Amino acid sequence: MTEQRIGVAVVGLGGAVATTAVAGVELLRLGMRDLSGLPLADRRDLVPYEALVFGGWDLAPDDLAKAAHLHRVVEPAQLDTVAGPLQAIKPWPAVADPAWCRNAAGANVVPVGPLRDRVAHLREDLRRFRTGQQLERVVVVNLASTEARPDPATPVLAGLAAFETGLDRDDPAITPGLLYAYAALREGCPYVNFTPSLGADVPALRELAERDRVPVAGKDGKTGQTLVKTVLAPAFRSRALAVEGWYSTNILGNRDGQILDDPSSLASKLDTKGSVLDEILGYPVDDHVVRIDYYRPRGDAKEAWDNIDLIGFLGQRMQMKVDFLCRDSILAAPLVLELVRLVAEAARRGEGGPQEQLGYFFKAPMTRDGGPAQHALHAQEQALLRWLDAA
Amino acid sequence: MTEQRIGVAVVGLGGAVATTAVAGVELLRLGMRDLSGLPLADRRDLVPYEALVFGGWDLAPDDLAKAAHLHRVVEPAQLDTVAGPLQAIKPWPAVADPAWCRNAAGANVVPVGPLRDRVAHLREDLRRFRTGQQLERVVVVNLASTEARPDPATPVLAGLAAFETGLDRDDPAITPGLLYAYAALREGCPYVNFTPSLGADVPALRELAERDRVPVAGKDGKTGQTLVKTVLAPAFRSRALAVEGWYSTNILGNRDGQILDDPSSLASKLDTKGSVLDEILGYPVDDHVVRIDYYRPRGDAKEAWDNIDLIGFLGQRMQMKVDFLCRDSILAAPLVLELVRLVAEAARRGEGGPQEQLGYFFKAPMTRDGGPAQHALHAQEQALLRWLDAA
Amino acid sequence: MTEQRIGVAVVGLGGAVATTAVAGVELLRLGMRDLSGLPLADRRDLVPYEALVFGGWDLAPDDLAKAAHLHRVVEPAQLDTVAGPLQAIKPWPAVADPAWCRNAAGANVVPVGPLRDRVAHLREDLRRFRTGQQLERVVVVNLASTEARPDPATPVLAGLAAFETGLDRDDPAITPGLLYAYAALREGCPYVNFTPSLGADVPALRELAERDRVPVAGKDGKTGQTLVKTVLAPAFRSRALAVEGWYSTNILGNRDGQILDDPSSLASKLDTKGSVLDEILGYPVDDHVVRIDYYRPRGDAKEAWDNIDLIGFLGQRMQMKVDFLCRDSILAAPLVLELVRLVAEAARRGEGGPQEQLGYFFKAPMTRDGGPAQHALHAQEQALLRWLDAA
């Protein structure tokens, strides 16, 4: 397996999560011994982290050393060590549309043109990446800022044929995020969506992934507050402590937070957060409130405060408060690396379509039949390990 | 199954947990519909809660209506409803020894005598309970205040023969708690130890339980902070977030807290709390600090505050704080009811000795071979459900 | 002073704060010894609490025993003790206008008519109260749900003459809250506004209060989070700890919270909360975020969570978190009682217009010249005590 080279084409390559992931791989190449945060570090049956080769698109033209420096996530001393390889990576011009992501802007863009031209451009990027870097396989990962969500009932998303006709007609419901996913699938590249945007999670693209047997996984990485929720809620259910209400607030100050200051992007995000609780508990929690607030002093260091109201024996009330002072990109980046290794493995096994066993990584996991997902973390972990061991 | 009557002989019948459990069963008899806090409420294969008939020992002579009133756990309006049946239950005189539990005192005691006389007295109590109340089976539950712990290397505890010789010789290492457990086993009564005291968890009594095929379960109910710990720690392990330190403090103001103000009782308690973390994580957490402080304003409403220091990807530090404002007896009482139903079921199946599948309920679960226990709550739950379904 | 009877005419008499205040006075009449929460309990120079006689308006027709029962603030046992006197108090029909307070509704309303008729009606209520109950003086207190705020630049509020012309012409900018304040002042009744609504805090009514020498005080009682803010912020300023950001969230589930679910009422509330911090610190805190969320499980038991980001020596960052689990009406009601005693004292001294020395009680204190107010709690307390001692 030593000679393998797996390409990772990232949508949003200059962002905090992507630059952290790339810096991490470079530090591992240099012998970093601390494997904290990498859940599958001991799985020798997956491609090694060092096999990953990064490229991708971003609205900002900065090379990754400069981008990582601005995000202030990776420690300066660590960044210095890997400055060389990071400087060598420069994002490709991105396909953007301010109608779908208002607070995101940048100079490094593909000049606007018909949708079909944009798709062709993206596919060409992927082919050039594969051949230029002599890659065995390319995985596409969406780490871009959250898009607004098109009406899911739009006919153009309902099936592959309608979608392709929509491309021909420049249908306004087709967002840039859908274009990237479509281009990836048409190139046979496994596709991972770590954001709350739709990505490949529309009937049209699921149909394509199934047809061409390309693995897809998503959506919205489960890193902070939702991670905690899917750990605690199963315990409350187990002990029959009724959840009367759950109030969650998040404060974060990175670019992600700024994007979510736009209500339409926020709506996408809250949507993926919402149903988790009811599905785990088996009853609706009427008083489930989720807030996300942009608050600059936190920077990338997100804080999630939860208050949970519980009802126990004889109807008596109890409360739990959880304050998670976490680092958004530090939690997300290693999961992205594992997802790349895992969809590469799925592709190797020839398993296409939604990868249900990867629900462990997501707030809103895709299921094979589009039905409700398992959300309890421990059950997701068991499903993942069963799949790995079934190889 | 409607005609079945199961006796529950409680050591510490007048305490907060026991009176809450008894009041709860009486409220269920009267048709209370709220089953919150009862994990196995929907298991029809276990004896119904209404089949339970309570008796037991206490140092205080108060009837259970008066005792429950003093504990201020059950709501006054609920207590009024069940005042009649609670008044009818008066604790039997207890076997006590101030050498082993300094802060506990009371007037309702069996006059001191040789150990063999005490055992005979306790066995007679159990026989009278069974025949007097026409009970199919009697389960003994230890809910008494935490005892000091005898040196576990004392030869008298190392085997059944040595223990019985010790009884003959009035060996000072044989605590009252051990006497109750021995009496229960000799009467063939399944024995549950919900406290941090040794109970049946010494080689001598394990040997007896195995020999006579009597189910035993323990020890120390997992209700508050340790419950949270065994829910969160598996998630940190799963996500490879290294636990650098875990600081836990508890404040509580009920009789339990007062008992733990005595350092020798506290030592027993901390002992059962300590190893959980390392065993779940698979590595030692050097900076694991657990504090328990008696603080009257809390009353029975315990508060557990945890601070957890985590190390994630690239060695970066994160923190989580958990504040659990809980009700000690409200969490404990329903678990006691489930344990009674479960050891009765084990007895029905003829399964004696340590009931490893009941580890779900305990901070320091007994294992069949005395080896390390599974502590992760979800894994414990699965083991329990497998056992139930294997009937 | 024993024979004195002071009337308290409350706008919103059936609300949680008002019923708590009335129940408290009745309990004091019956000899309750606990004076917790009453800051001026030892001031013999003010009218005694027992001298207060309550009446007032409410949209709901329930007598105060029934209303208090519904709010679940006062303990049932205490309510039983004072059920008689509370049943005897029934709110007068209220003047309402759904245009200004959408979420408030009720059947006990004065049929809509010209503004001049409404004012006459309210004045007649106050006269009937005074003579019917043989009161020496009547104080009007606004405890009604928060109104939307009319454009403060509306000419009709800019001066008394314009306001009275507006009354003649049924100007739509004149809210019910302004009518109550105007009626009170015209009757010579000292007026206290404990809500974020405008009350008497418009130039027109300040002019009237000054002209007729009627004391007015407001606005928005300082009870929970803002109280904490005006205690901590002066300490940070004192120690030169720079406040980089302050994130405040409130969850509450009483009628007040429901009203604030309407964005126009919420805007009034946030407005009175906003400027406190900058004025205490002497510099603008750009990242000052205040959230209020309706969350039913809390009921009247509000919870305020604050996160404060501080910068200390050498630019190093620190954080403080404060979680205040408080009881809204329990904090507010005693302050209302003190305010009534204090404006009665001001009236006795012949001191009319805005009572600046009462800023201690308010989030947005009125000042004599309309300029910035002192917000630091300890400085406000000193000003109040100086005024009291200057008698």
Add this chain to the structure above:
Amino acid sequence: MTEQRIGVAVVGLGGAVATTAVAGVELLRLGMRDLSGLPLADRRDLVPYEALVFGGWDLAPDDLAKAAHLHRVVEPAQLDTVAGPLQAIKPWPAVADPAWCRNAAGANVVPVGPLRDRVAHLREDLRRFRTGQQLERVVVVNLASTEARPDPATPVLAGLAAFETGLDRDDPAITPGLLYAYAALREGCPYVNFTPSLGADVPALRELAERDRVPVAGKDGKTGQTLVKTVLAPAFRSRALAVEGWYSTNILGNRDGQILDDPSSLASKLDTKGSVLDEILGYPVDDHVVRIDYYRPRGDAKEAWDNIDLIGFLGQRMQMKVDFLCRDSILAAPLVLELVRLVAEAARRGEGGPQEQLGYFFKAPMTRDGGPAQHALHAQEQALLRWLDAA
């Protein structure tokens, strides 16, 4: 005032607080503009920070650059900037006695000898410092690890004559900390005790300070939890919210914390923390619990968690939780700098003996008559500012 040079002779010069203070002054010399944390930065009537020249004793021989590096308090980039001047400062050998401070150890010690010899040695150090550096005045500041506390009723501490006889006889009750204070006073050096050790706060040394008109100030810097307590408690008193209980726990992982792991040092510390609350509130809080725990992951970044139980109107209970994630040395160092400036000012004014107006800086402020101190922060601040303005 530009030519003034004030010497600061620190007991414990290599510690975290001292090295932070020295680094801070050097950064100010280099033009650092951020004056956060320095309460009196705008007082031009005090000596400028840049006039301070540092020397002092430490058990460890490391120069201050190395010592500061080990403490990890000052940012590496800042330390690099001032590495030169810090390297130039090397601690003088210290007078130590393991009997009084068990967990402190080091190689840089004055060989043990009679107490009189030790005093002579320390006085010689101070004289050499003054003349060698051409200092106008030398201030001695105690920042050493907390000592155990001798029996305060020991006759040798009761008066100056007894103390000096005790020196002659090598009385074992005379701790190293008392020797430093005595030596300072005999050299006419104003003395500041920022630690919980006795310092100059015994009758013998107060007598000396009064006699020779040397300013003394102490004891135990008020930086974290006690600071918060003396800010919140006055507000609770002001609002008549009765404090039913106050539970405080501290976790810290620096050398200070390690020292406090020794119970005799801890006792000194808890003693200075204890009485604050009762004196502010005016009644005893029976359930006031203070914990300090050594917890390595915190390092110098102390965390103080407080739970406060309050009783409000009608006897209803409320709670407040405060979690202060602070930096011990970052809070302490600037206060030390202000204290040096202030005792230098007192010396300039010829005001000797205990400096009561400096209570603002201390947990256990010395008063002129030894009576109870003012603890409320805002009142202390006002007293300090009055003194300053009285110049």
